Amino acid sequence: MSKSVYKIIEMVGSSPDSWEDATQNAVKSAGLSLRDLRIAEVVTLDMKIGEDGIGTIFRARVKLSFKLLSD
Template identity: 45%
Template structure:
C-alpha cells in the first residue's frame, strides 16, 4: 500500500436551490481545473435572506486532492 499525500484548498459554493447543490457546484467547478480530487469537508454553512425567504445557500469547503508527482500545477 502506498502512502498518500494531499494538498488542501478552500472553496465556496453557492446555490439558489439547496446546500447539496452548493456543494456539488463547488466540486464540479474545482474538478474542472484540479486533478485527483479525493474528498471534501464542509466547514461553514450560511445563506442569504431576502424578503423573509432564503435566497441563496452558501458553503465553505475544504477540498483535498492527492499529489501524484512533484510537478503539481494549480490553475486559478
C-alpha cells in the same frame, strides 16, 4: 498508499436550491481532475438573502482534498 500526499484547498460554492448543490458547485469549479478529488468537508454553511429581500442563496464553505502523489 503508504506515501500518498494530499493537498487541501478551501472554497465557497453557492446554489439557489440546497447546500448539497452548493458543495457540488464548489467541486466543479475547482478546476481539478475529478479523478484526483476525494473529499469535500463542510466548514460552514450559510444562506444569503438577496439585496431586495427577494431570493435566497445557499452557500457552503468546504475544504477539498485531492491527491498530489500516489504511492
